[in-house]
Amino acid sequence: RKEVEQDPGPFNVPEGATVAFNCTYSNSASQSFFWYRQDCRKEPKLLMSVYSSGNEDGRFTAQLNRASQYISLLIRDSKLSDSATYLCVVNLGGGDKLIFGTGTRLQVFP
Amino acid sequence: GAVVSQHPSWVICKSGTSVKIECRSLDFQATTMFWYRQFPKQSLMLMATSNEGSKATYEQGVEKDKFLINHASLTLSTLTVTSAHPEDSSFYICSARNRDYGYTFGSGTRLTVV
Numbered sequence: 623r624k625e626v627e628q629d630p631g632p633f634n635v636p637e638g639a640t641v642a643f644n645c646t647y648s649n650s651a652s653q654s655f656f657w658y659r660q661d662c663r664k665e666p667k668l669l670m671s672v673y674s675s676g677n678e679d680g681r682f683t684a685q686l687n688r689a690s691q692y693i694s695l696l697i698r699d700s701k702l703s704d705s706a707t708y709l710c711v712v713n714l715g716g717g718d719k720l721i722f723g724t725g726t727r728l729q730v731f732p
Numbered sequence: 733g734a735v736v737s738q739h740p741s742w743v744i745c746k747s748g749t750s751v752k753i754e755c756r757s758l759d760f761q762a763t764t765m766f767w768y769r770q771f772p773k774q775s776l777m778l779m780a781t782s783n784e785g786s787k788a789t790y791e792q793g794v795e796k797d798k799f800l801i802n803h804a805s806l807t808l809s810t811l812t813v814t815s816a817h818p819e820d821s822s823f824y825i826c827s828a829r830n831r832d833y834g835y836t837f838g839s840g841t842r843l844t845v846v
Contacts, residue, residue, distance in 0.1 A: 666837060
């Protein structure tokens with residue numbers, strides 16, 4: 623079983639749509655959780671950290687369910703510029719390595 | 733903010749030759765450097781973790797004699813792919829960790845071995 627699993631997509635949505643991505647992780651000792659965005663042939667960039675209480679950053683909302691070992695990302699009012707691969711990332715804490723999911727590809731069309 | 737400069741951004745080399753990739757942290761000290769590899773349509777896979785002044789810790793299945801990592805200073809880490817073969821063609825990315833800035837990624841190196 624992969625340590626971090628995501629639906630690879632692609633998700634093809636029109637501008638203005640709301641889209642949700644899910645992710646599950648296998649190690650219950652995971653301490654930190656993130657969503658990264660990766661554009662084609664570029665390095666991943668941190669989109670947002672994910673906190674137990676859930677958190678929002680503009681059009682982006684992240685949720686964490688530790689009991690189910692499940693993380694989600696909701697994007698509202700999709701823009702063309704949101705087209706990218708979204709990577710779910712977990713970490714055991716203490717400066718340990720980041721463990722990446724395979725990513726979910728999003729394509730927003732006009 | 734924290735910046736990691738990674739060079740080269742792309743390289744084409746002949747089979748059997750060696751390629752060195754450098755990552756420099758420009759305005760902070762990287763206590764730990766992580767080296768990742770990403771094949772097309774796959775995620776980033778950690779190859780090794782290095783701390784300044786000590787030997788790198790390699791992930792299972794990664795040959796330490798083939799992928800040489802040097803982290804001689806707090807601002808420079810290098811990955812050398814020795815005797816490269818076409819199956820080593822991939823996107824290599826470094827990530828520097830610092831207590832103040834968290835994880836900062838280099839811009840990646842696209843290696844093509846012909």
